[in-house]
Every structure is written in structure tokens, then in C-alpha cells.
Amino acid sequence: KAGVTQTPRYLIKTRGQQVTLSCSPISGHRSVSWYQQTPGQGLQFLFEYFSETQRNKGNFPGRFSGRQFSNSRSEMNVSTLELGDSALYLCASTRDNYAYNEQFFGPGTRLTVL
Amino acid sequence: AQTVTQSQPEMSVQEAETVTLSCTYDTSESDYYLFWYKQPPSRQMILVIRQEAYKQQNATENRFSVNFQKAAKSFSLKISDSQLGDAAMYFCAYRNNDMRFGAGTRLTVKP
Numbered sequence: 001k002a003g004v005t006q007t008p009r010y011l012i013k014t015r016g017q018q019v020t021l022s023c024s025p026i027s028g029h030r031s032v033s034w035y036q037q038t039p040g041q042g043l044q045f046l047f048e049y050f051s052e053t054q055r056n057k058g059n060f061p062g063r064f065s066g067r068q069f070s071n072s073r074s075e076m077n078v079s080t081l082e083l084g085d086s087a088l089y090l091c092a093s094t095r096d097n098y099a100y101n102e103q104f105f106g107p108g109t110r111l112t113v114l
Numbered sequence: 115a116q117t118v119t120q121s122q123p124e125m126s127v128q129e130a131e132t133v134t135l136s137c138t139y140d141t142s143e144s145d146y147y148l149f150w151y152k153q154p155p156s157r158q159m160i161l162v163i164r165q166e167a168y169k170q171q172n173a174t175e176n177r178f179s180v181n182f183q184k185a186a187k188s189f190s191l192k193i194s195d196s197q198l199g200d201a202a203m204y205f206c207a208y209r210n211n212d213m214r215f216g217a218g219t220r221l222t223v224k225p
Contacts, residue, residue: 003158033213043205043215056212090159099209100147100166105159 001027004093004106012112018079021109025072025093031055032074033103034066037088046089049074050097078111086113118208120216127196128224134181135191135219137206144168146210148182148189153218154202162204165189198223 005024013019025032034046045058049068066076072093078085088110092103118139127133139148150162165173165182173180177197181190193200201223206216 035213035215042217045212045214048212058212092159099211100164102161102164103151103213105151107158 004091004104006089006091006106006109008109009107010110010112012114013081014114015081015083017081018077019081019111020075020077021089021091021111023074023076023091023093023106025074025091026104029093029095029104030072031094031097031101032068032072033092033094034074034076035090035092036060037090037108038086043090046076048097055097081113083113085111087111118206118214118216120204120206120219122219123217124220124222126222126224127193127200129196129198131196132192132194133196133221135193135204135206135221137189137191137216139187139189139206139208139214141187141208141210143210146208148180149207149209149213150178150180150189150191151205151207151215152200152202153205154199159205163191193221196223198225 007022031050033048037043048056052068063079068074088108090108091106094101146167148165151159152162153159163175163178177194179192203218205218208214
């Protein structure tokens with residue numbers, strides 16, 4: 001069974017631009033979570049989607065948004081990029097939204113904002 | 115707000131020895147879940163072990179075990195018979211609604 005895939009793997013943008021990252025969960029998984037990983041702030045939860053509905057949202061500004069499609073694939077969008085948005089963005093999928101489920105992580109998208 | 119603290123930024127262990135990674139958390143909830151995830155260098159994060167807060171028995175997965183002290187809000191990870199492949203960043207995580215991670219502990223295994 002294929003793992004979680006994220007595209008693109010690397011991205012370079014300039015301040016003020018917007019970016020869209022994609023995550024394809026493991027087949028059969030209906031829940032997708034997004035995290036931001038930086039050396040300074042560590043791993044921070046962005047949001048979680050289950051069956052196309054946002055179930056939880058972390059403490060990030062409105063510039064960060066996401067959505068999930070009927071095939072469970074998810075995208076996150078960051079508008080008006082700032083230098084501080086440079087980070088590794090991780091996506092994780094689980095079979096459903098039961099909190100005890102193991103999360104399967106993707107390799108991440110490395111975003112650099114210049 | 116729930117916070118997760120890993121007080122050891124780095125740890126080192128000799129191959130075949132035992133090491134314990136510390137984790138404490140702060141919460142007012144009684145029902146929650148705790149996890150240890152491992153992030154090897156340039157590789158994907160994977161689950162090591164997990165614990166449901168209502169279960170008193172400590173979880174064990176082969177060489178990995180936890181010491182869960184609910185009253186003390188402590189959730190340490192013990193790795194027995196350490197192997198070179200155990201070298202990684204280890205993250206403690208708490209989940210009630212969303213997932214909160216600690217800052218991580220970088221484990222080095224010396225041959």
C-alpha cells in the first residue's frame with residue numbers, strides 16, 4: 001500500500017506570494033492533518049480534516065487555509081507569504097478521526113520564502 | 115492550553131544499553147492520548163508507541179516501553195538494547211482534540 005505522498009517536495013517563493021501544497025493520504029484513510037515544523041517552534045498543528053470537513057484548527061493566522069476533497073486528498077494554502085513561513089510542512093493521514101489512531105506522516109514539503 | 119515538555123534536547127546511549135527519554139505535559143483533561151513518534155534523519159516520522167490515559171498499564175512495543183504517571187503528568191520512553199537504527203529525533207505528543215508535540219530529543223547511538 002502506498003504511503004502518504006506530498007507534492008511538491010521543495011518550493012521556493014518570495015514574500016507576498018501564495019502557495020498551495022498537496023497531500024494524498026494512504027488509500028482508505030479519511031482523515032488528514034497538517035503540521036508546520038521549524039527549528040524554532042518545533043512541530044505545530046495547523047488543521048485536521050475528516051470527510052471534507054475541518055474538525056480542528058491550530059493557532060495560525062487566517063492566511064493559512066486548507067481543504068479536503070471527496071477522495072480524501074487535501075490541500076493547504078498560504079497566502080501573502082512571510083519569511084517566517086519558511087518551514088517543513090508535514091501531512092499525516094489516519095483511517096478515521098479517532099484520536100488514538102496512529103498518524104502516518106508524509107515526507108513533507110520544504111517551503112523556503114525569500 | 116495543553117503543553118508538552120521534553121527537557122532533554124539531546125541524549126546519547128551506547129549500543130545495546132538502555133536509555134530513557136523524558137516527557138511531561140500539562141492538561142486539565144482526564145481523557146487523552148499520548149504518543150512517542152520517531153523522526154530518523156531525512157526520513158518520515160513514524161509512531162513508536164502510544165498510551166491511552168485511562169489505562170493504568172504501561173504500553174510496551176518490543177524494545178520500547180513507557181512509564182506513564184498520570185498524576186505526575188509524565189510519559190517517559192525507555193529504549194532497551196539500543197540499536198544504531200534507533201538514532202533519531204524523538205517527539206512526545208499529547209492528543210485530546212488536536213495533537214501537541216514536544217520540542218523533541220535528539221538521540222545518538224554510539225557503536
